[in-house]
Amino acid sequence: MLTKRLIACFDIKNGMVTKAVRFQDNIDVAPAGELAGRMYAAGVDEIVFYDIMASAERRKTDLASVRAVAERVFVPFTVGGGIRTLSDMYDVLNAGAEKISIDSMAVRNPQIITEGANAFGRQCVVLSMQVKRVDVSRGIPSGYEIAIDGARTYTGMDAVEWAKRGESLGAGEICVNSIDNDGGCEGYDLAITRAVTDAVRIPVIASGGAGLPRHIADVFTETGASAAIISSMLYSPRLPRNFSIPEIKAELSAADIPVRPA
């Protein structure tokens, strides 16, 4: 039986894992390779890292950090940030990542999804979406709008429609990150996660808001999500309490959610 995945997520800035709350006020946590190695040893199922400054600084992905993680981690590893062309994708995969995550770039140039899927297989292409709760309107029937550029630019695109389009363009997975819940540690946005999992047939990753193991159990029981991104609860020094991967998996098992034993 296929198990539900726990994905540890890092934002990287100058080679360091950094932690923000709702896209602001970053603090450094640890070097990327070191923290990734620790999460691997603790039994995490997958790792994703975002080079959060690459787009703003108009540079390519920090490949040295990609390599540092790839040398220490023997579970799947996804990289996002700074990927604009097929050749950028190739460089990131060649540095040891398994998948590339595209976000703002995919909105600007949706063909990149198809090109990436054709060149490297659709399993390599994760379409990451930043979604914001808005009033339901004719243009945004789901009540969730797609934002880009670190949630600074709103696109007028409906989140569920964009997920369906991403699937038909060739994305292998969709990551739904709630801007409203991100960093809040009060649980995932179950409504949009459910709406997207119901609308597509590819795996969906829930993201934004996990603070307690119960939040992860909720997103797996209440929606069709295949994986959950966790971040703050693992290592944020701002939280009163962090949780280890084995602790989280024990709680998921107790809730009858199939997980790989840590």
Next chain:
Amino acid sequence: MTGVLHYKAGNAPSVLNALRHIGEEAVLVTGPGIAVDRLILPGVGSALATMDSLRELGLDSFIRDSIGGGKPFLGICVGLQVLFDRSEEGGDVGCLGIFPGRVRRFDDSAVRVPQMGWNKVDFVRADPLVNDGGYFYFVNSFFAVPDDPDLLLGRADYNGPFCAMASRGKVYGAQFHVEKSGEAGLAMLKRFCTLI
């Protein structure tokens, strides 16, 4: 020395990282004529792209000769699938034909495709590469259907049982990503590197 076949659609660097981490000597093989003790064919992407790239680099005959010469071989993911006769992926693609059988697509009306994540593998016979079974990482839309049931080495379940690992003699194919299956995968790679 273990050779890791490096072609356009593969993830050879990940396999090389894993081999180095467990202290095995390994080299990337980008064309025929390199002498190694055993070969690994990593795979991501489609059977069509993989076969095209292998043919372009002359690696298809290199693989056949190496296997024909009795050297251990491990195909991973698409590297397993192209060991069989034909694949549905990319139309009807002729593959290496080392194992009799075909490669089919999961039914996406019943399950999410691709299958992506850790699935439990049960091994159906004793073999130097495997032990009691455990969890391994899969990323696949397609799976092999061996004609000969004796080829089956490991079984997992995704909308019914499917072939997670096949072998005959020292020729192995793993549908899961051995190099990305944590300590269980590294242990399997370590055992493969002892085969001569």
